Amino acid sequence: MDRATENELLEELAGLREARSFYLDDAVTTSPVARYTCPERFARERQALFRTLPAVAAHSSELAGPDAFLTRDLAGLPLLLTRDGDGAVHAFLNVCRHRGSRLVDEDSGCRRRFACPYHAWTYDNRGALKGIPHGAAGFPGVDREALGLKRLGCREAYGWIWIAPDGADAPDIDDFLDGLAADFAWLDAGSLKIVHDDTEERAANWKILYEGGLESYHFRIAHKDTIGPFFQDNLSSYRMFGRHIRSILPRARLDAEMALPEENRSLRRATNLVYSIFPSSQLLVQEDHIVWIQSLPLAPDRTRVRLATLAPADTDTGDPETARHWRKNHGITLRTLSEDFAIGESIQSGLLSGANEALHFGRFEGALDRFDRTVEAELAAEN
Template identity: 50%
Template sequence: MERATEIALLEELHGLKNSKLFYLDEVVHKSPVARYMSGARFAAEKRDIFRTLPLIAAHSSELPEAGSFMTRDLAGLPLLLTRDKEMNIHAFLNVCRHRGSRLESEESGCKRAFSCPYHAWTWNNEGNLKGVPHQKQGFPDLDRDAYKLKRLPALEAAGVIWVVANPNAEPDFENYLGPILKEFEWFGMPDMAIAASNTITIKANWKMLVEGGIEAYHFKVAHRHTIGPHFLDNLSSYRELGAHMRSVLPKNSLKSLKDMPQGDWKIREHSNVLYNVFPLDQFLLMEDHVAWISARPISAGETELRLSTMAPSVEVAPEMMSHWKRNHQITVATLMEDFDVNAAAQAGLESGANEFLTFGRYEGALESFNKTVESFLGETD
């Protein structure tokens, strides 16, 4: 974020507050409940979005040294990430090319070779087949180059490892990620590390979980016992960054800007900044740390979430871990207030009470997000 943008965003919200106005969309929108319930719709999202667009597979710090690896599910596919001796990142399908068994079962570690537990075919961390037991007699004409691990397009940039869950894709990483990479550099993503993390499963559609974070209309109600008292009532703004989005959620201290020179204004002191990295990740910037919410949609009505607290890597030290764990617990407790409401709303949709959800003029970011979803599905209505 450029300094001029930071000042302009604060100035805009401060002006709205002083004028007792709100950041309003032009019209009220209706969101069909099929968006959140349809199995066919979910299958289309999986095909056209989750397995087509660059997804965040890991933070760079999760593979800290040569030989590091990690396994993870990515859009329903088994992923193996490796870092070679030159510190380059590789992304493969975690599948043996001989008989299809899962190649690596450990979640993370450090090794330079991966041996299948079924027949011990072995690959190095660059995906090259290096060992086949009894090859001379059993596979006399084997072309090892034809049996490399199946590679997925990957890019390491701005402290993040991006992967496309389609071995045949030819993604334009620069065009798709350009706007968000600049923001990541601004808030120091390359110099951060994960201080605490946990995984939960919520019975709600992935889009409903995103929508719950990109408006402030609910703060004083849903979060009245936690963060609600610290934020201005029903005031926020948003901007599209290509397919992505930046939302600004101002705190009560925004009022103090009138007594400060603009040169001293700092957006993270007077607001939370939320980056919605389309499609599945959100980064909530607080004053001294970042909450990372990463979604793994399981079905139309169920989503796995990985919740992580990130801090500058120099501060993720043993003597600081109790501090970050406390922060993480507070953040998770607050997020669960949203997620519990989302799960209840998903159950409400199943009742048939509503044919559509209604986005008021305070909730324009929700419609913007859904239009982005539909643009990748080729939908216009």
């Protein structure tokens, strides 16, 4: 992002604040509660969004060196990500081609070869089938080349590892980011590393958790004991980039920032940015670090959420003072987001009560409606 854009976004919010106004869409909208409860819709969403669109599978620092590997479950898709000896990243289904056992059980490590725990069919980290015990007697004539690990399209870009869950070719990330490529270059996530990460399961539909990151209406209320006092009341703006949303949430220090000469103002110092990368990742961007929130649907009313704090790669976590700083930072993030997720669970628990046929989105909650319409458009395109 260039300085002119940073300044334009700051001016827009400062103007709204001065006018005691809000970033308003045209109309109040609604979202039927069945969107969050219906099992049949859930299955369609999982297929059309999570099994079809490119997804961030990992941060580059999680596959740090040659022969590193990690395993993930991405909305029911078992993944094995590897970095080969030449530094190239590969994505495979973590499933043996013999009789389908999970190939690798560990979360991560460093290895060139993987032997299946069932009968020890062995694959290298480029996916080739290298060994079949008693193969000459038991599998004469079997086409070993065709029985390499099932490969998914995969690309490393802007510090992230992206996959094509539908088995298509390596995704074109600039195309997928739909106008956000310059922002991703500006974020420079490749210069960061994950210093803390936590995964939890929450009893709420994935969209409810995602929607909680798209408005600031609740900040002063739901986050009154944590981050609320550091933000402007109900003030935020957003822009759509294709399916994705960039939200800007000004901090209390917006006024102090606007008092600086234009060339000294910093959007990252004066605001939090949230990049909602459809459908599963939200990047909460702060002055010197990024929090990656990944919501993966397990059931209509169940979502696995991973929260990772990314700090500058030269962060010396061996230094007690530095380690304490990032631990504290991650702790505040966990506390704040568990306020959001607890409310998400409370919403989910009331959906089937009959109190609401639909949820209501105010004019300053316009990003929620845009997000929901994006979901609908993807489902319609799938049909």
